[in-house]
Amino acid sequence: MNTEIEGVILAGGESKRMGTNKSLIKLHTKHLIEHVYDRLKEQVSHVSINTNQTIKIFPENIQFQDRILNKPGPLAGIQAGLFHAKKNWVQFCPNDCPFLPINLVEKLSFCIKDKGPTIILPTLYDHLEPVFMLCHRSLIKNLEDFINAGGRKMELWIKENNYKTVRFLDLKAFTNINNLSELAKVETENN
Numbered sequence: 001m002n003t004e005i006e007g008v009i010l011a012g013g014e015s016k017r018m019g020t021n022k023s024l025i026k027l028h029t030k031h032l033i034e035h036v037y038d039r040l041k042e043q044v045s046h047v048s049i050n051t052n053q054t055i056k057i058f059p060e061n062i063q064f065q066d067r068i069l070n071k072p073g074p075l076a077g078i079q080a081g082l083f084h085a086k087k088n089w090v091q092f093c094p095n096d097c098p099f100l101p102i103n104l105v106e107k108l109s110f111c112i113k114d115k116g117p118t119i120i121l122p123t124l125y126d127h128l129e130p131v132f133m134l135c136h137r138s139l140i141k142n143l144e145d146f147i148n149a150g151g152r153k154m155e156l157w158i159k160e161n162n163y164k165t166v167r168f169l170d171l172k173a174f175t176n177i178n179n180l181s182e183l184a185k186v187e188t189e190n191n
Contacts (some may be wrong), residue, residue: 002105004089007044008081009036010074010131011051011095012066031057032177035098043105044091048084050077068147074131075147075154082140094131096176101168108134111164119163122174128165129174130154 011033026032033055041047048062049055055063064084066076074094081090089112091105101107101122108120118136122129131154139161146157168174 001043001045002109003045004087005044005091005105005109005134006085006087006089007040007047007091007093007105008077008085009033009040009047009049009093009095010077010081011049011055012074012077012080032098033057033095036093036095036100039098039100039102040091040093040104042102045087048081049095050080068144073152073154075143075152075157078133078135078154079140079143079147082135082137082143085137088137089134090137091134092131094176097132097174098177099172099175100132101170101173104132105134107166107168111166117162117164119158119161121158121163121165122168123165124168124171124174128155128158129168130158132174133158 030038033049034057037047037049037058046062048064049058050066051063052065054060064080067080067083068076078092081092089109091108093100093104104122108122111117111120118139119133121133142161143157146160151157
């Protein structure tokens with residue numbers, strides 16, 4: 001566990017493709033978000049949840065809403081997470097990736113240096129996994145300016161900053177579940 005890093009689960013989306021709150025869909029016997037929470041809590045000092053509707057299976061005092069309300073997507077959750085953070089580094093994870101690596105924070109945080117990157121994120125076979133970023137709190141104003149200027153593309157914002165990537169090889173690690181057919185496929189493969 002890294003006591004200098006806190007975790008934020010991004011659960012503020014509308015879950016349009018799922019048709020219901022994705023956090024509360026069950027994979028086997030646990031809600032999707034519980035899988036993420038259980039894997040992340042062992043890696044960071046504490047975990048909070050960015051959500052725009054209260055998730056009753058978690059205490060309300062660890063949940064917070066977007067601060068920018070014009071639906072800029074996951075960037076709004078990241079901005080809110082940086083705003084609420086007590087630590088300098090925040091590990092973000094989406095609510096729909098039940099197999100996130102149990103060594104995610106360890107591998108990403110290895111790259112923190114005195115004058116190193118302000119964003120560290122995994123790649124899977126040269127594909128960026130931006131919603132799993134480890135991000136420094138100092139970027140909050142930079143991110144607000146990007147969003148206020150109409151920016152919505154996470155990768156574009158990342159590439160405008162000092163970022164570093166860390167290679168991961170496990171295809172399953174970043175599997176996200178967007179709809180019921182993806183859920184059924186994951187359930188079948190993991191029985």
